[in-house]
Amino acid sequence: MDEMPKTLVELRDVAKRYGGTEVLHGVNLALRDGEFMTVLGPSGSGKTTILRIIGGLIRPSGGAVFLDGVDISAMPINQRPFNTVFQDYALFPHMTVAANVGYGLTVRGVARAEIRKKVDEALHLVALDGFGTRYPAELSGGQQQRVALARAIICQPRLILLDEPLGALDAELRRQMQRFLKQIQREIRTTFLFITHDQEEAVTIADRICVMNRGGIEQIGSPREVYYRPANEYVARFFGDNNLIDATVADSGADGLRLASASGEFRARTSLAGIARGQAGKVLVRPEAIVLGDAAGGQNRIRVRIEDASFVGPVSQVRVRAVAKPDLALLVKLPSRAEGILLAPGSEMEASWSESECHFVPA
Amino acid sequence: MSLRAGIDVAELDEGRRARSYRIATTALAYLIPGVFILLPLILFLVQSFYYVDHGKEVHELTLRNYVRFFNDAAFVPVFLRTCILCLAVAVIAVAFAYPVAYLLASIEGRRKYVFALAFVIPLMMSYIIKIYAIRAILGSNGFLNRILLALGIIDAPLTFLIFNLQAVALTLAILLLPFAILPIFIALERIPRNVLDASADLGASAWQTFRRVIWPLSLQGTVVAATFTFVLALGDFVTPQMVGGTSGMTFGRIIYSQFGFAFNWPFGAALSVVLLALVLVALAITGLVTRRHPS
Ligand SMILES: Nc1ncnc2c1ncn2[C@@H]1O[C@H](COP(=O)(O)OP(=O)(O)OP(=O)(O)O)[C@@H](O)[C@H]1O
Ligand SMILES: [Mg+2]
Numbered sequence: 001m002d003e004m005p006k007t008l009v010e011l012r013d014v015a016k017r018y019g020g021t022e023v024l025h026g027v028n029l030a031l032r033d034g035e036f037m038t039v040l041g042p043s044g045s046g047k048t049t050i051l052r053i054i055g056g057l058i059r060p061s062g063g064a065v066f067l068d069g070v071d072i073s074a075m076p077i078n079q080r081p082f083n084t085v086f087q088d089y090a091l092f093p094h095m096t097v098a099a100n101v102g103y104g105l106t107v108r109g110v111a112r113a114e115i116r117k118k119v120d121e122a123l124h125l126v127a128l129d130g131f132g133t134r135y136p137a138e139l140s141g142g143q144q145q146r147v148a149l150a151r152a153i154i155c156q157p158r159l160i161l162l163d164e165p166l167g168a169l170d171a172e173l174r175r176q177m178q179r180f181l182k183q184i185q186r187e188i189r190t191t192f193l194f195i196t197h198d199q200e201e202a203v204t205i206a207d208r209i210c211v212m213n214r215g216g217i218e219q220i221g222s223p224r225e226v227y228y229r230p231a232n233e234y235v236a237r238f239f240g241d242n243n244l245i246d247a248t249v250a251d252s253g254a255d256g257l258r259l260a261s262a263s264g265e266f267r268a269r270t271s272l273a274g275i276a277r278g279q280a281g282k283v284l285v286r287p288e289a290i291v292l293g294d295a296a297g298g299q300n301r302i303r304v305r306i307e308d309a310s311f312v313g314p315v316s317q318v319r320v321r322a323v324a325k326p327d328l329a330l331l332v333k334l335p336s337r338a339e340g341i342l343l344a345p346g347s348e349m350e351a352s353w354s355e356s357e358c359h360f361v362p363a
Numbered sequence: 364m365s366l367r368a369g370i371d372v373a374e375l376d377e378g379r380r381a382r383s384y385r386i387a388t389t390a391l392a393y394l395i396p397g398v399f400i401l402l403p404l405i406l407f408l409v410q411s412f413y414y415v416d417h418g419k420e421v422h423e424l425t426l427r428n429y430v431r432f433f434n435d436a437a438f439v440p441v442f443l444r445t446c447i448l449c450l451a452v453a454v455i456a457v458a459f460a461y462p463v464a465y466l467l468a469s470i471e472g473r474r475k476y477v478f479a480l481a482f483v484i485p486l487m488m489s490y491i492i493k494i495y496a497i498r499a500i501l502g503s504n505g506f507l508n509r510i511l512l513a514l515g516i517i518d519a520p521l522t523f524l525i526f527n528l529q530a531v532a533l534t535l536a537i538l539l540l541p542f543a544i545l546p547i548f549i550a551l552e553r554i555p556r557n558v559l560d561a562s563a564d565l566g567a568s569a570w571q572t573f574r575r576v577i578w579p580l581s582l583q584g585t586v587v588a589a590t591f592t593f594v595l596a597l598g599d600f601v602t603p604q605m606v607g608g609t610s611g612m613t614f615g616r617i618i619y620s621q622f623g624f625a626f627n628w629p630f631g632a633a634l635s636v637v638l639l640a641l642v643l644v645a646l647a648i649t650g651l652v653t654r655r656h657p658s
Contacts, residue, residue, distance in 0.1 A: 055564060056564075057563075077560075078564070078565075078567055079566075082564075083565060084560075084561070084564045086560070088555075090555065090557035090558050090561040091558075091561075092558060092561075092575075093580070094579045094580055103562070103565050103567075104566050107562075107566050107567040107568070107571045108566055155565065
């Protein structure tokens, strides 16, 4: 269990230019064999471009793509052992579901009886038994999605590329399909590279997340890492709500960081290497990690005044402001209670959080 | 309860108004072609059952025009030959149009519409000018002969280039090419880029993608293109007249002569009805062929 997972596909310094504009700047990415990686980023950040370069639909302008350590940059698309699930499914409208699913085998000249058997298996895997004779136009969106998946897995590719495959589905179906995809991925033990711009989706489904921004990768890590240990301010702001406080490193030791800020001293942890004294950056603390009340005992404490509290479903949001430094506002999230939150606006109390919940990123 | 009933009545009223509006627009949509196309056709059909006696049209219903068509040895062979000619036109036009449409559709970006337009503009040019242009190329003193003579490939002008049935077929195919290119181009255009990507992604070669995806998905447009050219070629009598010579007799020319020279309008009408029947059969076949896939 301790051996390093094998790298399946690797991008080294992959760049892509269209005309004069570079849309991908020297991207490095190593996909591990058997993992489920999601690529997350705002629109136009280059997610689809990366996927298409791996799939072979477009050629990189610089850098190289490796499979099992072998450069496959020049390998044509129809020879790469990868298959894609397109966002709008891209099913062949003139073929039955069975012909669609069996297409990859048909073009490889596999015997008919064999194809029929494999198609039945694939349709069974995606829970579409008996749909083989239908045409794509006769299926619902979710069913078409599953046909596209069955079509992609039937050739037993080393890697399945999915470009926002759930984008067109409604919320409930989307959640169902997320579980379903994850389950299938475990069953067939194939590497998945899954594009989404839905944070929640990326976090629920992934083993690792690759966060992109403006044609570059900001961080690759487990959902917990990118959430609690963001590599930089961009990632820190990208995932959910976060409190960021300007600070500089006063002391860095084996047991953590001591940070000086205008609102006092904080103790934090960081997983980043090479943080030295005097380094400026941000202290991060998640709204749900802050405890309000004078009795609470975290290493980091600020005296705050309650501004307002609002009920937003399972959590209630409380806005507070530092008494000593009124331009420092913090967001605090508490579990909602039926009787409401008994915090009168204007009252003062301690806000505290522990060192382990506190993180630092350099500016 | 009474309030609800009131609302229901109002909704009913609303529904009725919408329905009567729909009926009115539908009626109009049928009325206009009805008056301008169907009515003349019906009058024509009726006239085909009249006959001419000593230069006078007799308004008595009779089948004698149709009997004459089937019994007179002059008509049926020309009719059959015209069918074959027009099929040949359709095949030639589509054979040329498909690669052109394919190239047009594979041009990247918006430029392809500019190029496509360049091919459609000849559609709007005067028909007569185009025929004269073709005559100027194929004629015995034409462009092609003069080049061949100048190059010393031939000693005397080739005469088989024009004034025969092959010349008619070739000219019609050239004239009707845009009508064949357009439906095929549109069909190819409508194939989503992603579907072609998916085919390659699943391991298909370029040829396999063409045979299994592009060709079947453009087949309907190709059949429509063939029908277009076939039907338009059937109805044409000017082209055969201008490049057909005496051996290039077609059914369209015979019909024209019944109206223009013989002044036997009822017989001309009967021959036109026969032609119309053939067109309807061609359209019906097209309809059957193109309605196979639910897509
Ligand atoms: N063929 C092209 N020509 C020019 N620019 C392109 C082309 N394809 C993509 N781009 C540009 O590259 C950038 C990245 O595009 P890409 O499709 O990878 O974004 P994305 O992250 O997938 O966005 P989205 O979430 O909207 O799908 C965009 O700015 C886009 O405008
Ligand atoms: Mg995209």
